[in-house]
Amino acid sequence: MDPEEFRSLGHRLIDWIADYRLRERDAGVYPTVEPGEVRSRLPAEPPEQPRDLLEAFAELEPLLNAGTLKWQHPRFFGYFPSNADLASVLGDLVSSGTGQLGLNWEASPALTELEEHVLGWMRDLFGLPGEFRGVIQDTASTSTLIALLCAREVASGHAQERGGLQGLQSPLVVYCSEQSHSSVTKAALLAGFGRENVRPVPTDAGFAMDPERLAAAVRADVAAGRTPAAVVASFGTTATLALDPLEAIAAVAAEHGAWLHVDGAMAGAALLLPECRPLAAGIGSADSIVINAHKWIGAVFDCSLFFTRRPEHLVRLMSTSPSYLRTEADHRTTQFRDWGIALGRRFRALKLWFLLNAEGVEGIRARLRRDIANAGWLAERVSAEPGWELVAPAGLQTVVVRHVPAGMGPDDVDAHTLAWARRINRSGKAYLTPTQLHGRWAVRVSVGALPTEREDVEALWRLMREEATVPAAGG
Amino acid sequence: MDPEEFRSLGHRLIDWIADYRLRERDAGVYPTVEPGEVRSRLPAEPPEQPRDLLEAFAELEPLLNAGTLKWQHPRFFGYFPSNADLASVLGDLVSSGTGQLGLNWEASPALTELEEHVLGWMRDLFGLPGEFRGVIQDTASTSTLIALLCAREVASGHAQERGGLQGLQSPLVVYCSEQSHSSVTKAALLAGFGRENVRPVPTDAGFAMDPERLAAAVRADVAAGRTPAAVVASFGTTATLALDPLEAIAAVAAEHGAWLHVDGAMAGAALLLPECRPLAAGIGSADSIVINAHKWIGAVFDCSLFFTRRPEHLVRLMSTSPSYLRTEADHRTTQFRDWGIALGRRFRALKLWFLLNAEGVEGIRARLRRDIANAGWLAERVSAEPGWELVAPAGLQTVVVRHVPAGMGPDDVDAHTLAWARRINRSGKAYLTPTQLHGRWAVRVSVGALPTEREDVEALWRLMREEATVPAAGG
Numbered sequence: 001m002d003p004e005e006f007r008s009l010g011h012r013l014i015d016w017i018a019d020y021r022l023r024e025r026d027a028g029v030y031p032t033v034e035p036g037e038v039r040s041r042l043p044a045e046p047p048e049q050p051r052d053l054l055e056a057f058a059e060l061e062p063l064l065n066a067g068t069l070k071w072q073h074p075r076f077f078g079y080f081p082s083n084a085d086l087a088s089v090l091g092d093l094v095s096s097g098t099g100q101l102g103l104n105w106e107a108s109p110a111l112t113e114l115e116e117h118v119l120g121w122m123r124d125l126f127g128l129p130g131e132f133r134g135v136i137q138d139t140a141s142t143s144t145l146i147a148l149l150c151a152r153e154v155a156s157g158h159a160q161e162r163g164g165l166q167g168l169q170s171p172l173v174v175y176c177s178e179q180s181h182s183s184v185t186k187a188a189l190l191a192g193f194g195r196e197n198v199r200p201v202p203t204d205a206g207f208a209m210d211p212e213r214l215a216a217a218v219r220a221d222v223a224a225g226r227t228p229a230a231v232v233a234s235f236g237t238t239a240t241l242a243l244d245p246l247e248a249i250a251a252v253a254a255e256h257g258a259w260l261h262v263d264g265a266m267a268g269a270a271l272l273l274p275e276c277r278p279l280a281a282g283i284g285s286a287d288s289i290v291i292n293a294h295k296w297i298g299a300v301f302d303c304s305l306f307f308t309r310r311p312e313h314l315v316r317l318m319s320t321s322p323s324y325l326r327t328e329a330d331h332r333t334t335q336f337r338d339w340g341i342a343l344g345r346r347f348r349a350l351k352l353w354f355l356l357n358a359e360g361v362e363g364i365r366a367r368l369r370r371d372i373a374n375a376g377w378l379a380e381r382v383s384a385e386p387g388w389e390l391v392a393p394a395g396l397q398t399v400v401v402r403h404v405p406a407g408m409g410p411d412d413v414d415a416h417t418l419a420w421a422r423r424i425n426r427s428g429k430a431y432l433t434p435t436q437l438h439g440r441w442a443v444r445v446s447v448g449a450l451p452t453e454r455e456d457v458e459a460l461w462r463l464m465r466e467e468a469t470v471p472a473a474g475g
Numbered sequence: 476m477d478p479e480e481f482r483s484l485g486h487r488l489i490d491w492i493a494d495y496r497l498r499e500r501d502a503g504v505y506p507t508v509e510p511g512e513v514r515s516r517l518p519a520e521p522p523e524q525p526r527d528l529l530e531a532f533a534e535l536e537p538l539l540n541a542g543t544l545k546w547q548h549p550r551f552f553g554y555f556p557s558n559a560d561l562a563s564v565l566g567d568l569v570s571s572g573t574g575q576l577g578l579n580w581e582a583s584p585a586l587t588e589l590e591e592h593v594l595g596w597m598r599d600l601f602g603l604p605g606e607f608r609g610v611i612q613d614t615a616s617t618s619t620l621i622a623l624l625c626a627r628e629v630a631s632g633h634a635q636e637r638g639g640l641q642g643l644q645s646p647l648v649v650y651c652s653e654q655s656h657s658s659v660t661k662a663a664l665l666a667g668f669g670r671e672n673v674r675p676v677p678t679d680a681g682f683a684m685d686p687e688r689l690a691a692a693v694r695a696d697v698a699a700g701r702t703p704a705a706v707v708a709s710f711g712t713t714a715t716l717a718l719d720p721l722e723a724i725a726a727v728a729a730e731h732g733a734w735l736h737v738d739g740a741m742a743g744a745a746l747l748l749p750e751c752r753p754l755a756a757g758i759g760s761a762d763s764i765v766i767n768a769h770k771w772i773g774a775v776f777d778c779s780l781f782f783t784r785r786p787e788h789l790v791r792l793m794s795t796s797p798s799y800l801r802t803e804a805d806h807r808t809t810q811f812r813d814w815g816i817a818l819g820r821r822f823r824a825l826k827l828w829f830l831l832n833a834e835g836v837e838g839i840r841a842r843l844r845r846d847i848a849n850a851g852w853l854a855e856r857v858s859a860e861p862g863w864e865l866v867a868p869a870g871l872q873t874v875v876v877r878h879v880p881a882g883m884g885p886d887d888v889d890a891h892t893l894a895w896a897r898r899i900n901r902s903g904k905a906y907l908t909p910t911q912l913h914g915r916w917a918v919r920v921s922v923g924a925l926p927t928e929r930e931d932v933e934a935l936w937r938l939m940r941e942e943a944t945v946p947a948a949g950g
Contacts (some may be wrong), residue, residue, distance in 0.1 A: 001833050006561035007647070013565055014485030017572030018478040030916075031584050035807040045597040051833040053562065060828070064573060067585030072574045078808065084574030086481035090488055090687055096775045097492030098539060098566040099547045107554070109506050110542030115515035121521040138613060139817040149665060151477055162815035164669025165640035182795035183818055190624060190792075190816065192667030194639020198578065213723075294819075300571045316759030318659035323911035324554070324713060324919065328897075332510045341665065341816075342614040344769075344776055345659055353535070358476050360525040420664040436798035444799065466710070 014332060020065075021072065022087065025451065028428020029073045032066045058465035070152045074451040075430040075460060079370075080266045081397075081448030083298040091354030092300050095347035102345035103445075105333035115349040118332055122352070126271040126291065129284045134313045135339040136293075136348045138302040140265035141183035143290035146340060148174060148191045150288065150313045151230030151259030158316060165467055172229035173221050175199045177209035177244055179237040181263060184328040188230075198224070206238045206393050207437070209233065215419065218256055228258040233325055235280055236267025239435045239444065241395025243267065249280030254285065262289045266305070269296040270396055272365055296371070296448045297364060299351045314339055325342065371397045371448040374457045378445060382462055387468075391442040399445040400435070404470050405445075410440060417441040420468040427467075430460050447474070484528055494549065495540075496561065501928045502550045502904020507541045517874040530659045540749040550935060554861040556846075556923030557645065557874075565830030567775050570822035571600070575832055577820035590824040597827070600836060601746040602768065604759045605827040610814040611768075616658035617738035619707065621781065623649060624665045625763065625788045626705030626734030633791060635686065640667045641657055647699055647704035648696050650674045652684035654712040656738060661755045661882045663705075674700070680914070681921040682715045683866045684708060686723035693731055711742025712757055713912045714919065716870030722757030725837035729760065740779070744771040745847075745871055747840055771846070771872070771923045772839060774826045781815075789814055800893055828921050842925070846872040847930045850922040851878060856936055860941075866917040874920040878943040885915060892916040895943040899937035902942075 028445040041063060042093030047056070053157075073080045097290035102111040117133030118140045133386050137143045150307040153160055165172070174188040188198045199221070218228045231253040246262065262268075262283055270276040271283075285287065288308040292303040308314055319338040337343050359367070379394035382401050391400040403420065404413050421434045421443045433444050447457060476484075516538060522531070545558045577586040594609030628635055630647050640647075649663040656708045663673045674696070676689045681876065693703045706728040708719040728735040737758055738741075743766030745751040746758075753878035758764065763783040769776040783789055794813040812818050834842070854869035857876050866875040878895065879888050896909045896918045907921050922932060 001492040001561040001565075003496040003561065006496070006565065009565055010489030010493070010568070011486050013568055013572075014482060014489060017569065018482040018485070020573060021478040021481070035580065035584070035804050036588070039592050042589070042592045046593075046831050046836055048598065048836050050838050051554070053565075053829065053833055056832040061583050062854045063589075065589070067583075068573055069582050069584075071576055071582075079578065082574060082576045084480065084571065086476040086572075088483065089568075089571040089574075090476075090484055090528075093485070093488055093564075093568050093573040094492065094539070096559065096564040097488075097561075098495060099557065099564075099775060100542055100543055101546055101557045103554065105510065106506070107544050107546075108542075109508050109510070109544075110513050110538050112543070114517070114538075117514050118521075141818045142816055147533045150668070150749070159669060160483050160664040160667070161670050163646065163671045164664065165667035166643060166646045166669055166672060168641060174566070182797040186793070186795050187818075189635040189639065192635070192640035194626070194634060195636050195639055196638045199642060214665055219856050230857060280866070300574060301576050302817075302821060308943065318661070319595060320661050322657040322713070323916075324908050325657070329510050330685055340618060341617055341661075342777075343616045343628065344614050346777060356521050357526045361521055361523050363525050380609040400933050433799050441798070445640050460937070471624070 005051040008047050014055065014062060017089070017387045019296065024070045024073055027070060030069045030428045031069050033386070035168045038063050038067045044451055048098050064182070067313060072449060072451070073431070074449055074453070075451045076375065076429040077447060080432040082295060082297045082301060083450045085298040085302040085355050085359065087156045088299040088351040088355040091350035091352070095350045100347045101114045101448030102347065103337060103343055104327055104335050105329045106327040110346040111345065111349070112334060113334060113338065114353060118349045118352050119305065121356070126268065127274070127277050128289070128307060129306065130167060131309050132307040134305055135336055137304040137306045139304050140181070140263060140292050141187065142341065144183055144261060144263055145187035145304040145372055146314065147261035147288040148187045148230055148261065149317055150308070150310070151189055151261070152193070153317050154313055155227055155229035156261055160317070170225055171197050172195045173199060173215060173226050174230045174232065175214055175228065176232040177201055177203055177234050177237060179203050179239060179242060180232060180234045181265070184232050184263065186248060192399045201311055207237060207242035207446065209244040209249060211245055211252060214249060215252045218252060218453050222256065228256040229350045230259045232261045232263055235262050235264035235283070236395065239399035239437055240392035240400045243279050243393065243395065246280055250282045250285040259287045260285065262286045265290055265292045266295050267396055269368060270359070273368055291298055296368065297463055298359065301357050303348055303351050309340070338439055367450070370451070374452070374454055375399050375447040377454065378447070378457050378461060391437060397447045399447070400437070400442050401445065402442045414441045417443060420464070423467045424463055430463055440446055463471065476802050483616070487529065487665060487742040492564070499545045499548055502545060504545045504683065504906040505900055505903045506544055506552055506903055513542045515676035544906065547924060547926070548906070549751055549923045549928070549931045552706070552922060552935060553908040553921045555769045555921050557776060558767060558771070558773040558925045560773040560925060561831050562876060563774040563826040563830040566825035566827070570825045573822065574602070575822045577822065578812060578818060579802055579806045580808050581802040583822065585649055586765040586820070586822040587661045587811060588602065589828060590811065591892050593824045593827050594780065596831070598782060601743065602749070602752050603764070603782060606784050607782040609782045610779055610811055612778050612779040612781045612907050614763045615656070615738060615767055616662065617816065618779050619658055619666055619736060619738060620662035621704055621949055622734065622736035622765070623662045624792055625783070626736070627666055627668070628702035629730070629734055630790055636794070638661045645700055645702045648672045648674060648701050648702065649705045649707065650689055650692060651707040652678055652709050652772050654710045654714055654717060655707060656680050656713045656740070659707050664902030682712060682717035683725060684713070684719040686720055686727060689724060690727045695726060697731065703731040705734045705736060707715070707736045707738055710737050710739035710758070711870065714912055716742055716873035717867065718754050718870065721755055723916065725760040726759045733759065734762045737761045740765055741770050742871055744843060747772070749842055755877055756803065768827055769842065773834065773925065774830050778823055778826050822930040846923040846927070849927070849929055850874050852929065853920060853932050855935060866912060872922045874922070875917050876920065877917045889916045892918060895939070898942045899938055904938055
């Protein structure tokens with residue numbers, strides 16, 4: 001496409017996106033298509049000849065309107081906030097538009113150096129010690145996989161240079177909270193540890209990892225001749241945003257020389273607030289930390305921030321130095337290709353740079369404080385209301401609730417919980433995500449969409465009470 | 476950022492990108508900054524308060540102009556073409572702008588179904604058998620890692636559900652061409668196989684894998700009690716775009732039940748041309764194939780197409796089913812979270828959809844044919860010119876050359892090769908990538924930037940002869 005054609009179409013699409021975001025606030029949150037419906041409305045064959053793009057887009061547009069969950073809707077309370085702030089969308093546009101591909105420093109000096117620089121800003125804003133170095137990955141799943149690969153190589157004396165995991169005598173073991181995100185076990189399995197060598201550690205009443213149980217599990221493995229390779233602590237579990245006690249966990253990891261990875265994908269954002277940092281006491285001892293800038297912080301996906309105090313292990317793990325990638329500047333610059341799985345890299349720091357400049361750090365902080373206050377307000381209402389219960393301590397901006405009609409047994413409460421959440425979701429008036437805790441269903445309310453104000457949380461609370469008390473016709 | 480502010484700034488940035496691409500054609504290809512220069516011009520502290528974004532961008536803009544390699548320049552002949560067609564940039568803008576995040580079907584039905592649909596189009600356009608299913612990954616590095624993880628689990632009877640690689644008796648072995656991309660060995664090491672269990676198979680005079688040597692290596696391993704888990708064939712090596720003989724390789728893999736992965740990251744694009752498909756005879760027997768849409772085909776990075784005939788193994792490898800991700804539609808829809816490492820996914824099919832509609836399949840084919848003809852023209856000139864040699868058979872659009880002044884010894888030729896390539900690169904008039912073949916330097920000319928016409932290749936050839944014959948003052 002010619003730059004002039006791009007200019008004219010680009011203006012149209014910028015307007016379309018602005019309108020999409022404006023309309024989004026009035027539209028239902030929930031997609032209005034059935035499985036298979038989008039595909040059934042797409043042409044069977046690809047276009048052989050160039051088409052008028054506006055005409056083609058006119059066919060796609062209704063599918064985009066009907067076939068999307070409105071993640072940035074003021075009444076989106078599902079999963080986690082994915083704010084995709086429009087400033088960061090502009091940063092991403094500049095990234096795509098300049099067509100950069102970071103294979104090494106020379107392939108895009110600005111990409112490399114802006115990433116290093118902005119990750120230094122973020123490290124300091126999170127209050128992490130200066131020895132941490134940062135790099136952008138796509139997701140926390142990948143970041144955690146990378147952490148476990150580092151752990152594997154450190155614990156095995158870099159066995160990848162020899163027989164890999166296949167040559168080890170003493171099996172390496174990974175520990176995590178039984179409430180940890182599914183990506184932790186997935187990463188351990190992908191890294192080759194095997195499910196028998198993953199230890200989900202029981203949690204306390206507040207769903208945070210019990211460090212005594214961790215210590216006991218580690219001792220048992222050591223006694224049996226196994227090697228503790230990694231401990232993954234959750235700073236904010238998925239179900240309830242429980243915060244594992246990092247200081248006590250770090251002590252166990254340090255005693256046994258295990259790599260400590262902190263999964264702060266969601267709640268790590270709270271480190272931007274100095275008043276929240278005591279909740280993460282001990283995080284500075286971690287070997288690696290992941291905090292997603294593409295969740296509550298507001299950058300458009302994907303922008304997962306991976307920090308490590310021991311980049312030399314990461315680089316040793318990832319480094320290849322084929323001739324066609326070697327340039328004169330290599331020894332004087334950071335080669336982010338050696339900081340992750342992918343060789344090619346997008347110019348992702350631009351999303352963060354645009355977001356930080358548009359909102360300002362204080363602007364982001366004010367938004368996070370607003371959300372925590374709104375979640376606190378909801379938690380109080382739920383606690384005070386007969387028939388309703390807080391299933392977990394309110395974790396920052398996540399409130400996990402259950403409605404228990406008088407005299408109803410646990411199986412019926414499960415069905416009831418799924419039914420009222422489903423009614424709310426299907427109504428399009430708000431979106432919530434059910435979750436299981438010790439085998440029983442509850443509903444998560446994750447407060448933090450950019451346009452979500454107190455009145456939206458009030459409206460949600462009214463809706464929850466209405467939908468949980470109607471007769472469950474066909475629920 | 477408010478949608479109205481986005482609208483006004485978005486128009487400005489669309490214009491800026493159009494101008495960047497127009498200016499790019501007149502600018503030098505090479506970045507004009509020194510290591511550290513970009514960082515030294517960035518503010519030490521992040522902005523505490525919101526800034527006027529245009530004012531802030533005005534500070535960034537000179538760094539973007541000076542600090543980028545111009546990958547879309549008509550005289551970019553480095554690495555591989557990364558065309559970032561502006562139509563696909565618009566698709567990526569719609570992706571970011573709609574803020575979609577594909578965790579499962581319900582989280583974005585359009586994202587899921589457009590990806591399935593467009594990957595079906597691409598499979599057919601590449602002439603692959605209908606049983607292949609496709610998914611978009613970020614890069615070929617990741618795609619190859621996923622393929623080797625599938626291979627590992629199939630060969631071990633899904634050992635990840637037990638003790639992983641740590642519990643195996645018979646070591647699993649991976650085979651690849653000694654000319655394969657660095658990401659292949661990297662993937663094997665990340666997957667835990669260990670370097671001792673990676674076999675780089677020698678190549679023939681044209682740098683393609685020798686299937687006899689492959690068969691011999693496999694036989695030796697089997698005799699020694701090891702298990703052949705995977706064979707990675709290169710359809711287009713990095714150094715010379717050599718095409719491994721897939722049919723013969725597939726026969727060896729099939730005989731031993733090893734997973735056959737075809738790395739067609741770059742040259743796979745040629746499968747869009749029916750006349751090139753005989754070069755890939757046998758590809759339909761592969762278990763998995765990667766072809767990057769973000770290289771020669773023209774989509775903006777990242778858009779790596781991964782196809783597999785055995786998605787059930789991929790899904791078994793990757794699948795997790797935590798409660799908070801389960802929805803009613805799960806059993807009726809494809810869950811791409813189980814087709815890769817990352818849980819969250821961008822709406823990447825839009826880049827392809829925009830590209831295909833803007834260029835049309837015939838438009839893309841015409842461009843590829845133009846590039847192959849231009850590379851052929853250059854190869855003929857090089858062969859005919861005294862002092863110049865073609866180091867490898869011209870592979871589609873890649874020409875690998877060396878200039879050998881009369882009477883110069885091999886070490887001096889190496890220094891001379893690096894020197895003239897460096898002079899061209901530093902001049903900004905064109906960009907080339909040196910590479911090592913059997914320990915000796917040569918220069919790759921990768922033809923295929925979107926605006927590259929015959930006159931650009933002619934200009935490059937003049938420049939090569941000029942720079943290779945000037946006195947090497949200061950090398």
